[in-house]
Amino acid sequence: MTTRTASARYDGLGKDGKGHVSTQSGVLSDNPYGFNTRFDNEPGTNPEELIAAAHASCFTMALSFALAKEGYSAGTLETDAAVTLDKDGDGFKVTKSALKLKGRVAGIEKADFERIAEEAKKGCPISKLLNAEITLEHDLE
The missing domain is CATH 3.30.300.20 (K homology (KH) domain)
Incomplete structure (x- = not known):
């Protein structure tokens, strides 16, 4: 019926890596995510x-x-x-x-x-x- 897509990229590995996430609609476009945004409340998403x-x-x-x-x-x-x-x-x-x-x-x-x-x-x-x-x-x- 409906399929929506998103993509994620992670440069580096583990805690030192930095990720970026984007959605099909463009609402999220290369938004940062990673260990620090997930566990340390730094700016970005998770x-x-x-x-x-x-x-x-x-x-x-x-x-x-x-x-x-x-x-x-x-x-x-x-x-x-x-x-x-x-x-x-x-x-x-x-x-x-x-x-x-x-x-x-x-x-x-x-x-x-x-x-x-x-x-x-x-x-x-x-x-x-x-x-x-x-x-x-x-x-x-």
Whole structure:
């Protein structure tokens, strides 16, 4: 159906190496990443930040469409995602993606909002991709 692409280059090896990542759309174009951007919070991006952005945007869009399908037509959704990278033997593993949702949806009951949000969390393509715990906190204003 749809295929999107991205590319990464890493010059040098290990901690001394420097990477650059680009996306098909050009939103990311030769953006730096590496050990220091991943573990020392230096300027640039990292895989976990990109996964968090992908998960937050995918879930929020899935919820928007699910709400529209249920007949709701006005609202605002804001989602933060926190992706956790933990030690796993000699390597690392993404173990969790914690979604925090704030929503304003005209005319919705809290129970309906919670039900639809949980379904969107489970049905979002990025949620299905992740082999990690996925949590959802929500706040309906």
